[in-house]
Amino acid sequence: xxxxxxxxxxxxxxxxxxxxxxxxxxxxxxxxxxxxxxxxxxxxxxxxxxxxxxxxxxxxxxxxxxxxxxxxxxxxxxxxxxxxxxxxxxxxxxxxxxxxxxxxxxxxxxxxxxxxxxxxxxxxxxxxxxxxxxxxxxxxxxxxxxxxxxxxxxxxxxxxxxxxxxxxxxxxxxxxxxxxxxxxxxxxxxxxxxxxxxxxxxxxxxxxxxxxxxxxxxxxxxxxxxxxxxxxxxxxxxxxxxxxxxxxxxxxxxxxxxxxxxxxxxxxxxxxxxxxxxxxxxxxxxxxxxxxxxxxxxxxxxxxxxxxxxxxxxxxxxxxxxxxxxxxxxxxxxxxxxxxxxxx
Amino acid sequence: xxxxxxxxxxxxxxxxxxxxxxxxxxxxxxxxxxxxxxxxxxxxxxxxxxxxxxxxxxxxxxxxxxxxxxxxxxxxxxxxxxxxxxxxxxxxxxxxxxxxxxxxxxxxxxxxxxxxxxxxxxxxxxxxxxxxxxxxxxxxxxxxxxxxxxxxxxxxxxxxxxxxxxxxxxxxxxxxxxxxxxxxxxxxxxxxxxxxxxxxxxxxxxxxxxxxxxxxxxxxxxxxxxxxxxxxxxxxxxxxxxxxxxxxxxxxxxxxxxxxxxxxxxxxxxxxxxxxxxxxxxxxxxxxxxxxxxxxxxxxxxxxxxxxxxxxxxxxxxxxxxxxxxxxxxxxxxxxxxxxxxxxxxxxxxxxxxxxxxxxxxxxxxxxxxxxxxxxxxxxxxxxxxxxxxxxxxxxxxxxxxxxxxxxxxxxxxxxxxxxxxxxxxxxxxxxxxxxxxxxxxxxxxxxxxxxxxxxxxxxxxxxxxxxxxxxxxxxxxxxxxxxxxxxxxxxxxxxxxxxxxxxxxxxxxxxxxxxxxxxxxxxxxxxxxxxxxxxxxxxxxxxxxxxxxxxxxxx
Numbered sequence: 001x002x003x004x005x006x007x008x009x010x011x012x013x014x015x016x017x018x019x020x021x022x023x024x025x026x027x028x029x030x031x032x033x034x035x036x037x038x039x040x041x042x043x044x045x046x047x048x049x050x051x052x053x054x055x056x057x058x059x060x061x062x063x064x065x066x067x068x069x070x071x072x073x074x075x076x077x078x079x080x081x082x083x084x085x086x087x088x089x090x091x092x093x094x095x096x097x098x099x100x101x102x103x104x105x106x107x108x109x110x111x112x113x114x115x116x117x118x119x120x121x122x123x124x125x126x127x128x129x130x131x132x133x134x135x136x137x138x139x140x141x142x143x144x145x146x147x148x149x150x151x152x153x154x155x156x157x158x159x160x161x162x163x164x165x166x167x168x169x170x171x172x173x174x175x176x177x178x179x180x181x182x183x184x185x186x187x188x189x190x191x192x193x194x195x196x197x198x199x200x201x202x203x204x205x206x207x208x209x210x211x212x213x214x215x216x217x218x219x220x221x222x223x224x225x226x227x228x229x230x231x232x233x234x235x236x237x238x239x240x241x242x243x244x245x246x247x248x249x250x251x252x253x254x255x256x257x258x259x260x261x262x263x264x265x266x267x268x269x270x271x272x273x274x275x276x277x278x279x280x281x282x283x284x285x286x287x288x289x290x291x292x293x294x295x296x297x298x299x300x301x302x303x304x305x306x307x308x309x310x311x312x313x314x315x316x317x318x319x320x321x322x323x324x325x326x327x328x329x330x331x332x333x334x335x336x337x338x339x340x341x342x343x344x
Numbered sequence: 345x346x347x348x349x350x351x352x353x354x355x356x357x358x359x360x361x362x363x364x365x366x367x368x369x370x371x372x373x374x375x376x377x378x379x380x381x382x383x384x385x386x387x388x389x390x391x392x393x394x395x396x397x398x399x400x401x402x403x404x405x406x407x408x409x410x411x412x413x414x415x416x417x418x419x420x421x422x423x424x425x426x427x428x429x430x431x432x433x434x435x436x437x438x439x440x441x442x443x444x445x446x447x448x449x450x451x452x453x454x455x456x457x458x459x460x461x462x463x464x465x466x467x468x469x470x471x472x473x474x475x476x477x478x479x480x481x482x483x484x485x486x487x488x489x490x491x492x493x494x495x496x497x498x499x500x501x502x503x504x505x506x507x508x509x510x511x512x513x514x515x516x517x518x519x520x521x522x523x524x525x526x527x528x529x530x531x532x533x534x535x536x537x538x539x540x541x542x543x544x545x546x547x548x549x550x551x552x553x554x555x556x557x558x559x560x561x562x563x564x565x566x567x568x569x570x571x572x573x574x575x576x577x578x579x580x581x582x583x584x585x586x587x588x589x590x591x592x593x594x595x596x597x598x599x600x601x602x603x604x605x606x607x608x609x610x611x612x613x614x615x616x617x618x619x620x621x622x623x624x625x626x627x628x629x630x631x632x633x634x635x636x637x638x639x640x641x642x643x644x645x646x647x648x649x650x651x652x653x654x655x656x657x658x659x660x661x662x663x664x665x666x667x668x669x670x671x672x673x674x675x676x677x678x679x680x681x682x683x684x685x686x687x688x689x690x691x692x693x694x695x696x697x698x699x700x701x702x703x704x705x706x707x708x709x710x711x712x713x714x715x716x717x718x719x720x721x722x723x724x725x726x727x728x729x730x731x732x733x734x735x736x737x738x739x740x741x742x743x744x745x746x747x748x749x750x751x752x753x754x755x756x757x758x759x760x761x762x763x764x765x766x767x768x769x770x771x772x773x774x775x776x777x778x779x780x781x782x783x784x785x786x787x788x789x790x791x792x793x794x795x796x797x798x799x800x801x802x803x804x805x806x807x808x809x810x811x812x813x814x815x816x817x818x819x820x821x822x823x824x825x826x827x828x829x830x831x832x833x834x835x836x837x838x839x840x841x842x843x844x845x846x847x848x849x850x851x852x853x854x855x856x857x858x859x860x861x862x863x864x865x866x867x868x869x870x871x872x873x874x875x876x877x878x879x880x881x882x883x884x885x886x887x888x889x890x891x892x893x894x895x896x897x898x899x900x
Binding site: 134 | 346347348349351352390391392429438440441443470471473474501557559560563566567569570571572573583584605606607608609610613616617618619620621623624627684686687688689690692693694696697700701704884885
């Protein structure tokens with residue numbers, strides 16, 4: 001069986017794919033796998049490719065295109081590929097029971113039934129425990145693939161029953177190739193986005209780069225230019241808060257951006273190496289800020305944004321939280337309390 | 345024939361094959377030999393240590409039709425049925441999926457019927473901790489006095505979730521983690537059986553990664569075989585296990601201890617793109633730091649068992665050079681940051697942040713060294729060293745609030761015991777005695793500042809226009825104060841009351857330094873006041889701009 005073809009759509013992860021291919025070749029496919037890696041890095045894509053390879057009819061060499069089975073999987077029409085995803089916040093015991101029931105029967109038309117459990121860490125306690133027996137000794141013809149971005153939140157008893165594949169962040173070159181080949185994005189843009197992706201395609205494909213850059217420049221302008229200019233509008237930080245928008249999810253996302261930027265400043269401040277930076281499009285701001293800051297202030301700011309993010313996550317009044325955050329971020333000195341205590 | 349993973353295909357089928365649970369196996373064997381099998385067993389212990397396996401072997405042994413010793417024959421019909429999971433008389437129930445009271449009621453219905461073809465009807469309930477409270481309670485009566493042909497076996501990883509009423513009705517066996525040596529031996533046996541070549545070091549690496557669970561180790565071994573085939577190089581193992589992290593841990597530890605924040609960030613960057621799981625790495629890092637702390641405080645190598653020989657040597661070497669307080673402080677930060685690490689949306693960023701914080705800490709001065717310095721200072725003072733010492737040099741001036749990272753100041757104690765040579769001490773003692781002697785007078789003079797002491801004279805300064813100045817200058821008051829002062833100093837001392845100029849309060853005999861000192865003390869006292877601390881803590885970013893002494897205000 002030629003197993004190369006089904007995997008052709010995956011960017012990067014050569015080692016993981018090799019591992020799966022070897023398992024196929026040596027006929028050592030385990031009953032359960034755990035794909036562990038951050039969101040958007042290609043776990044599901046790989047899982048689907050593996051499902052294709054497991055069921056591939058092997059006709060593509062003659063016809064030059066995907067076989068019927070692969071096509072069905074590609075279009076989501078294969079009856080033996082099952083997905084389980086969180087229902088609301090959790091994967092619940094009912095879903096797992098239903099799954100166990102379906103897995104009792106032989107696959108309908110494929111060689112193997114492949115069950116893909118997305119965000120497996122979202123299984124609540126009951127669901128995870130209910131899966132244990134099925135996971136260890138499923139009926140023949142079943143392969144379970146658990147995907148998770150937070151493997152530490154997964155019970156040890158679950159992880160212990162799976163073969164675990166760790167998905168590393170993609171090297172920038174792989175992301176760049178993906179963006180150019182699949183999305184038709186230009187050379188320069190691709191390389192910038194590849195750096196911003198931090199090794200994770202999912203992070204950049206849904207983003208409107210232009211809008212987010214405008215946002216960043218506004219916010220950072222207020223945050224960092226402020227420091228020395230006494231004549232600017234003292235209300236600026238409060239005005240700019242509106243730029244975060246009203247939607248909580250969007251606010252959290254933007255807070256992440258600002259936090260990442262401070263991280264960039266910190267990295268530049270400490271190492272002076274520009275290639276380690278995530279947001280290269282903001283390099284001018286970053287350089288300027290790195291020159292004027294201290295590690296103490298930057299870590300404090302990161303702390304501050306993280307606290308704000310959690311508060312927003314927990315349904316605090318987001319406007320208040322953001323205003324107070326902006327206000328704190330602009331304070332120049334590191335730790336006034338200590339200064340006050342030492343000096344005066 | 346579909347491939348079955350090692351953990352399943354190498355599941356022990358006889359008592360003799362069970363790894364590392366001798367205390368359980370021996371008891372069960374004896375029970376069978378002496379026909380003293382209990383009606384309910386409970387097996388608990390960490391994942392992958394053999395609970396379900398032992399339950400199945402026990403079931404086989406109890407029902408085996410051709411058994412002559414306590415081992416099951418593994419040949420007869422009953423044994424084969426149990427092995428394949430199709431026996432009618434041995435039911436293995438997934439307690440987590442069938443956890444309600446209805447399932448238990450159904451089970452109780454069936455219990456009454458005699459076994460079909462074997463001696464016992466055996467119910468194995470796995471993951472029993474997931475049964476609901478009602479289900480547990482519905483089981484109690486049956487569990488205490490089941491029909492003679494019924495035997496229950498429960499298996500669970502979380503014994504604390506099983507109610508005590510259940511526990512007390514079962515024979516309870518606690519399974520231990522399996523030692524690295526035993527896992528290694530088991531893996532070596534498997535390798536031999538499957539004709540796989542692998543180095544002893546490779547086996548040890550896998551065993552170590554299993555962390556006491558045989559199944560984990562076997563899964564990993566399986567994974568390595570799938571990856572590399574029948575000839576396994578150490579490099580393959582490292583690739584599959586991702587144990588490249590060892591090098592990172594050591595480098596990172598060094599960078600943190602050296603306070604090189606930049607280097608820390610570079611290491612994290614390399615590690616990130618190498619695919620290291622930051623959260624897992626965080627745990628490893630914490631463990632290694634804990635190991636370092638252990639190495640700092642104990643010479644016992646057994647406490648460092650989880651580390652390999654090389655790692656242990658490195659920890660020992662490092663422990664020689666690093667003060668224990670520094671390790672303690674870093675470990676404290678890591679442990680405190682654990683929660684944040686879990687909750688953080690971006691674990692790399694969180695880790696980087698924490699590392700920079702750790703690397704930029706003020707270097708710690710060991711308490712020993714600090715005490716030595718203090719003692720040196722003390723002897724210098726006693727031998728009549730410089731009188732015009734500056735406030736900051738004096739050990740008794742805690743000029744700043746002790747920060748959270750600083751070691752507790754052991755400063756006050758030794759100074760307190762000092763005999764009455766320091767004028768500071770004399771002043772304190774004087775105030776104390778006066779308070780005992782005449783509280784009213786004391787309250788009047790308590791606002792005073794020591795301007796100078798020595799040469800048989802104590803000068804006490806008060807702000808210009810101080811309300812009680814005249815009272816204090818009365819001969820009787822002066823007389824009383826002088827007497828008390830003489831008693832304190834052990835020689836004849838006169839007390840003099842002086843008026844101070846608001847601006848240069850320190851125009852005493854010895855110039856500025858001595859005059860400023862009490863003021864400094866008052867300020868730091870004010871800053872240390874619990875109320876002020878509370879305010880500073882409550883209002884984040886609050887600051888103390890100035891400390892003003894009351895008289896100054898009342899004067900102006």
